[in-house]
Amino acid sequence: MELRDYMFEQVRLWNSSDDKMFSFVEDKEYSLAKFKYWIVKYNKATTDSSLQQFTEIPIQNEFASRAVQGEKLIELEIPTGIKITIFK
Secondary structure, eight states: OOHHHHHHHHHHHHHHSOOOHHHHHTTSSSOHHHHHHHHHHHHHHHHHHHHTTOOOOOOOHHHHHHHHHSOEEEEEEOTTSOEEEEEO
C-alpha cells in the first residue's frame, strides 16, 4: 500500500470516529503535524473530484428577463465571491 493510500485511509478512519485529532494519532507511527498535512491533502483531493461533477444549468434569455423583474426570495453570497439569487 502506498503512503498516500495509507494516510487517506487513516483520515477516513479518523473522520468516522469520535476521537479528537491528538487522541487519534497518539499511538500511531506518525506525528500530529504529518497527520494534519495529510488531512489537507485528502480534503483537496476529494474537493477537486467533486468539482469535476459540477453541471452548469444554462438560463434562457426569456426566463432571465422575467427573473430580473421578479421579487428576490433568497440571495446567498459565499466568501469566494459566488452569488446565487432566487427570484419569485
